[in-house]
Each structure stands twice: as C-alpha cells, then as structure tokens.
Amino acid sequence: MGMKEFERPFSMRGITTKIKTPHGSMFVTINFFEGKMKEVFVVVSKPGSELRACAEALGRVISLALQKGLPPEDILETLENIKTEEVAWNNFNGHSFTVSSIPDGISKAIKFATQLKFPPDTFPNKNTKEGVNEGAKQKGNSAEKVAKAKNPPDENHKKSNSKSEICPECHSSSLIFQEGCYICMNCGYTKCT
Known part of the structure; x- marks a missing residue:
C-alpha cells in the first residue's frame, strides 16, 4: 500500500521570497497545506526562455517530492551550494x-520558509480582532502587543482602517505583521x- 496521493485544495497560502541570483531576480513561492510545504513555484528570467523553463521544471519536481512526503530539509541539502561562476549578494x-x-537560491527560500514559527496556512484568515487574538494566542502574545508591533513597511503604506492594513503589492486589506x-x-x- 502506498501513501495517499495529495489532492490539491482550491486555494493554498504561501510565502513568496525575492532572491537575487547570478541570472537576475528570482521569485520563489512556497505554498503550505495543513502546516506542511506542498508546492514550490520558481520564476526567473524572461517568459519563454530556457532558463525560465528549467526553473519552472525544478519547482514542479520539488513540489512532487514534497507531496510524496520528502522532508523539505532533504531538498534544501540537495540544492544548497550548487555553484556557478558568479554569486549574487542578498540581504535579509x-x-x-x-x-x-538558481538551485542555491531555491534552497535559501526553503530554508527561510522552514524557519517560520508557524507556516502561512496557519495564520488567521482575516486581519480582524478575532484573527489577531487567535494569532496572538498561538504565539503566546497579547493582542495589544501584536497590534503595537504593527508599523508601515514603507512610506507608500496606508491604513484603510484601524483593523487592517493595505498591501503595497496587491492593495488588498490582508497585510498582517508576524515574526517581525x-x-x-x-x-x-x-x-x-
């Protein structure tokens, strides 16, 4: 008997990391389901390029491995420190x-995602008083402490009301503050x- 095949739900939550590589900026999106990494999407270079196709293929293979139960740490160890002639400096x-x-950059994104105290799919759905209270309980903080920790991420950031903040990318009221x-x-x- 084999493992139960992963059945993708309609929507999944994740985290997208922008990483500089020797081939330009790369975006790695890691989606979670029931607290575990299940999907990795990798976007780099121009649409239609060989590099972009290879990065997409690598993301699909990693996703398949995660869905079959391979631990993210095994993938990270396999990809990290694969070298090309150049390096790109990042600051986080x-x-x-x-x-x-590119594989080394993907390993860094996986490492970042494994270091989250709790994965994005366990965050409250809405940035409401109840959601803040639930998130605070999970972290052992008071709702007041969580609310006080909120600071605008940049000068273009605007509050839509006292309970939610506007995302500078998609402009939805879904921006929350977690783990700094x-x-x-x-x-x-x-x-x-």
Whole structure:
C-alpha cells in the first residue's frame, strides 16, 4: 500500500521570497497545506526562455517530492551550494548572504520558509480582532502587543482602517505583521523589519 496521493485544495497560502541570483531576480513561492510545504513555484528570467523553463521544471519536481512526503530539509541539502561562476549578494533582516545559482537560491527560500514559527496556512484568515487574538494566542502574545508591533513597511503604506492594513503589492486589506515581517495573506508579499 502506498501513501495517499495529495489532492490539491482550491486555494493554498504561501510565502513568496525575492532572491537575487547570478541570472537576475528570482521569485520563489512556497505554498503550505495543513502546516506542511506542498508546492514550490520558481520564476526567473524572461517568459519563454530556457532558463525560465528549467526553473519552472525544478519547482514542479520539488513540489512532487514534497507531496510524496520528502522532508523539505532533504531538498534544501540537495540544492544548497550548487555553484556557478558568479554569486549574487542578498540581504535579509540585516544578514548578508550569497546565492551562487538558481538551485542555491531555491534552497535559501526553503530554508527561510522552514524557519517560520508557524507556516502561512496557519495564520488567521482575516486581519480582524478575532484573527489577531487567535494569532496572538498561538504565539503566546497579547493582542495589544501584536497590534503595537504593527508599523508601515514603507512610506507608500496606508491604513484603510484601524483593523487592517493595505498591501503595497496587491492593495488588498490582508497585510498582517508576524515574526517581525509583514505578510500579505492575499498575494504572499513579505517585508521584514
């Protein structure tokens, strides 16, 4: 008897990370289901290019491996430190790191996602008083502490009302503050302070 095949739900939540690579900026979206990584989408280079097709294929193979139960750490260890002739410097939360290839960059995105205290699909659905209270309970913080931690991620950020914040990317009222980062529950935008 084999493992039950993963049946993708209508929607999944995830986190998108922008990483500089020797081939330009790459966007890695990692989606979660029931607290576990299940999908990885990789976008780099121009549409129709060989590089973009290879990155997309790698994302599909990683997704299949995750859905079959392979731990993300095994994928991370397989991809990290694959090198090309050049490196790209990145800065996250005050820490500089290099990315030496597209696979190495994907490993960094997976590592970042594995370090989340709880994955994006466990965040409250709405940035409501109840949602803030539930998220605060899960983290052991008071709702007041969570509310006080909210700061605009940039100068273009605007509050739509006292209970929600506007995402600078998709302009929905779905921006929440978790673990020192602003995360849009609609499009996956992230910015850490």
